[in-house]
Amino acid sequence: MLEKRKVYIYIGIAWTLIFAGMSFYWATGGMVGVRSLGGQIYKMALEKDPSLVPIVWLTGFVKLGGCLLLFSLLYPWKNDRLEKIFTIVIRIAGAFLFLYGFLNFITISLAALNILDFDLSSYATMWRLIFWEPFWMLGGILYWMSVKNTNGNQESKYERTG
Template sequence: MSFYWASGGMLGTRSLGGSIYQHALEREAAFITVVWITGFVKLGGGLVILMLLRDWSKMINRILYFLSLIGGFFVFLYGMVNFITFLLSTFGLLSLRINNFALSWRLLFWEPFWMLGGLLFILSALMYKKDNIRPNSYEI
């Protein structure tokens, strides 16, 4: 979606709400650059997961394992913090400049999507370690 949005596509941007939607409407150069960068970061995460499908050298295995585990933790944390923030806004405990349409999408789709993705990254790392890494290979 990031590449689609960076290229000028608008489908789904309203569901993001707030300043993100405003920046998308205004097509600010700096914002579009950030959207392109996030697309490449997401692509890089997908590449790391794809690399887990193969057994590499001991060092590469270790790097892939930790990248997946730490990346998954941060992706889950990102979704969870956003979810809690939007939930607090729903109960009036935080004041956010976001409409109800976008707020619903963020709570029911976007943030759970990020949390699920983070959990799947962590699970992928754990399964990779279990299936492809010799016991005690992470001792320093």
């Protein structure tokens, strides 16, 4: 069971690094993919708005924090309380990532159906629905699955280190 969890942990770490890498790329002035975000973010990037750069750097570092959380699952903690805290935080992060993507998917879909009015081009709408929002949801699933079997019926410390 632990080996299956490790797969989710490692894929979650890779997902997080890719996600953070995109932020760092954009923070350094990269423009590939920015149009797919659409809306105000795209406008600010086009205008080279200086207030956007520190925000994008910050989001990259916050995303790297997710890597630290996932790496914490690979360490055989001697303090069960600390391990439980990491597990809860990762579950909350996973739920947030999934719900963020899911709720954005719903609202952007409603905008595409002209039920809501968004300042989003059809190009950005397409990319948000086929890539960005599902990407957020995938991250949430990976985070959640990385701690799926850590509720009450945890493996013993000996099973987890092997």
